[in-house]
Amino acid sequence: MTRDVNSILIVDDTPDNLRLLFNILSEQGYRVRTLPNGELALRAVEKEMPDLILLDIMMPILDGYAVCEQLKANEQTRSIPVIFMSALSDVFDKVKAFRTGGVDYITKPFQAEEVLARVATHLTLQDTRRQLQAQNEQLQAVNTQLERSIDELEKRNLEMRLLNRMSAFLQRAEYEREAIDLILPFLRELFADHPGGLYLLQPQTSKLQQVATWGKEPPDEEELSSETCMAFAGTRVYLAEDPEDRFQCAHCHQSSAGIIPYLCVQLMTRGGPIGLLHLRNGPDTSEKARDHWQRLAMMVADNLALALSNLGLREELRERALRDPLTGLFNRYYLYDTLEREMSRAERKKDSIGFILLDIDYFKKYNDTYGHHGGDALLKAFGGLLQRAIRRGDIACRFGGEEFLLVLPEASLEETYRRAETLRQQAQEMETHYEGKPLGKITLSAGVATFPEFGRNSDNVIAAADQALYQAKTEGRNRVIRAVREA
Numbered sequence: 001m002t003r004d005v006n007s008i009l010i011v012d013d014t015p016d017n018l019r020l021l022f023n024i025l026s027e028q029g030y031r032v033r034t035l036p037n038g039e040l041a042l043r044a045v046e047k048e049m050p051d052l053i054l055l056d057i058m059m060p061i062l063d064g065y066a067v068c069e070q071l072k073a074n075e076q077t078r079s080i081p082v083i084f085m086s087a088l089s090d091v092f093d094k095v096k097a098f099r100t101g102g103v104d105y106i107t108k109p110f111q112a113e114e115v116l117a118r119v120a121t122h123l124t125l126q127d128t129r130r131q132l133q134a135q136n137e138q139l140q141a142v143n144t145q146l147e148r149s150i151d152e153l154e155k156r157n158l159e160m161r162l163l164n165r166m167s168a169f170l171q172r173a174e175y176e177r178e179a180i181d182l183i184l185p186f187l188r189e190l191f192a193d194h195p196g197g198l199y200l201l202q203p204q205t206s207k208l209q210q211v212a213t214w215g216k217e218p219p220d221e222e223e224l225s226s227e228t229c230m231a232f233a234g235t236r237v238y239l240a241e242d243p244e245d246r247f248q249c250a251h252c253h254q255s256s257a258g259i260i261p262y263l264c265v266q267l268m269t270r271g272g273p274i275g276l277l278h279l280r281n282g283p284d285t286s287e288k289a290r291d292h293w294q295r296l297a298m299m300v301a302d303n304l305a306l307a308l309s310n311l312g313l314r315e316e317l318r319e320r321a322l323r324d325p326l327t328g329l330f331n332r333y334y335l336y337d338t339l340e341r342e343m344s345r346a347e348r349k350k351d352s353i354g355f356i357l358l359d360i361d362y363f364k365k366y367n368d369t370y371g372h373h374g375g376d377a378l379l380k381a382f383g384g385l386l387q388r389a390i391r392r393g394d395i396a397c398r399f400g401g402e403e404f405l406l407v408l409p410e411a412s413l414e415e416t417y418r419r420a421e422t423l424r425q426q427a428q429e430m431e432t433h434y435e436g437k438p439l440g441k442i443t444l445s446a447g448v449a450t451f452p453e454f455g456r457n458s459d460n461v462i463a464a465a466d467q468a469l470y471q472a473k474t475e476g477r478n479r480v481i482r483a484v485r486e487a
Contacts, residue, residue: 012056038062057086072101097460124270170307196279231264267305325397327383328485354416358446363402377434445472449483
């Protein structure tokens with residue numbers, strides 16, 4: 001069950017940080033404890049387990065990574081969510097934090113709003129897990145009461161095994177589509193006699209998009225409106241039992257006589273609804289059977305909501321770790337991680353890969369004239385231009401400052417040159433505004449090279465493109481230069 005007041009343990013060897021975090025969180029009504037090192041934290045957790053731990057990484061004797069590893073190795077404490085805090089901002093440090101068992105990472109100096117938002121998110125997930133555990137225990141109690149019917153008991157036990165296995169499969173999933181594909185066989189078995197569909201909410205349109213169906217004559221509506229579904233009318237769960245009832249979901253109203261009883265269950269998180277579980281042809285033998293059907297659907301919906309919510313958060317964090325926050329383009333970490341695979345693939349297929357290294361001409365002038373915010377607005381707009389200009393499979397990366405790198409699989413040197421020249425012309429036509437005022441036109445200088453013509457590794461090819469870019473600048477800028485092989 002959800003606790004009345006969530007308890008938070010803060011571990012940091014800097015007294016100023018402890019005081020600041022204590023004040024921020026206490027003012028929000030949390031019960032807060034502070035400790036200056038990892039050894040004390042491990043002993044304190046044994047006596048009283050907090051709902052969440054904020055853990056500094058750089059501490060003497062026992063650093064945050066070691067503390068987290070010991071917590072996760074202990075059966076009693078492994079479920080406590082750990083949010084790392086550190087001035088270390090490299091992707092390597094963040095990846096290590098997640099590998100040791102952390103659920104989130106806050107970079108110092110931190111902002112109060114960010115700390116509160118992340119703490120609230122993970123406390124919500126922790127509360128939801130506890131609710132799910134309580135619901136599982138409740139279902140076990142129901143099964144115990146049905147011991148007089150061996151067949152019914154076996155059915156309940158089978159459902160529990162399927163639910164537990166489904167939860168385990170969901171924990172293995174890395175992406176939303178993978179999770180849906182993994183659970184579909186379980187939905188078919190859990191609701192073998194009840195055709196149904198799973199829908200996910202599109203927040204921008206309030207539409208429910210169909211992502212999975214099962215059973216004989218499943219719902220064929222690929223898109224539903226949440227505004228006309230009774231489960232979104234303030235009830236979360238809607239069971240329709242009477243064909244004559246005028247309160248019906250719009251997506252079932254026309255054919256409700258043939259699918260009654262039907263059930264709509266919101267996939268609900270603390271942040272709001274994220275989808276819909278819809279089931280048809282419910283049991284009409286008894287009220288008890290329908291009650292069980294409804295409870296089972298709610299259990300499944302809670303499992304799905306928790307798992308998909310976690311995946312969404314993980315995907316968001318993964319995306320942030322791989323993309324430049326200003327332009328939305330990939331960063332160097334993603335670039336080099338991907339280049340190795342792309343070059344291996346090209347080598348097997350004997351294909352070439354085009355590289356375009358480009359620079360915004362006289363970018364310092366924009367910063368000097370409009371300030372760094374104006375310069376950022378220009379970089380953000382140019383990042384959008386690159387994203388629109390690339391094809392599927394291309395890689396656009398912010399290489400550093402006002403320098404960008406495009407990687408074009410299966411592109412020859414001439415094709416790469418043409419693509420760079422087109423991009424140069426598009427950049428000249430780009431209009432960017434900051435605070436309602438135009439920033440003026442920009443020009444680009446670019447150097448192009450290809451793999452494997454200019455090197456057997458990415459560093460050599462990028463160096464060749466960089467040399468061509470340097471030549472473009474020395475020859476007057478606003479031009480594209482092909483790399484030239486040394487004699």
